[in-house]
Amino acid sequence: MDTGLLILRLLAGLLIAGHGVQKVSFRLGGSGLAGGIEEFRHDGFRGGALTALAAGAGQIGSGLLLAAGALTPLAAAGAIGVMTVALTVKWPNGLWVQKDGYEYPLVLITLAAALALTGPGRFSADRALGLLPWPAWSAVAAVAAGSAAALATRALLHRPAAESPTGGIRPR
Secondary structure: OHHHHHHHHHHHHHHHHHHHHHHHOOHHHOOHHHHHHHHHHHOOEOOHHHHHHHHHHHHHHHHHHHHHOOOHHHHHHHHHHHHHHHHHHHHHHOOOHHHOOOHHHHHHHHHHHHHHHHOOOOOOHHHHOOOOOOOHHHHHHHHHHHHHHHHHHHHHHEOOEEEOOOOOEEEO
């Protein structure tokens, strides 16, 4: 079981961190900070560089913490938060990733929640630091806090679509 948790942590954590690196740099196929800013602007978010940096830092930090099995409830809350925002952006496209749907964020959210519920396992920083076992309420708090932070971010930073003079939808 511990080896399985290690593999899940490494896969989910490094993918989330890599996604964040792409938001703020040219590494891993990213478009630099300007590309991250444009992505958020295109998706209807305000905040410019601050929004892109916060999202990128949140993904990098939570992903690396998850991969290491360090502060697992906090790492899971961060990962759930940033990926729930991504899910809300992709929601109108449906489930499947082929149509730019929310399948990928949903998988990462579920993996982070599962790691919060199971704990990081024996091969983790949490174990090495003597932090295990985390109290059962911490998993529930991680899922709730991550989801609530994502929905608050969406409510505060997303601009509702408005009808354009030509009849199409445009961001305000």
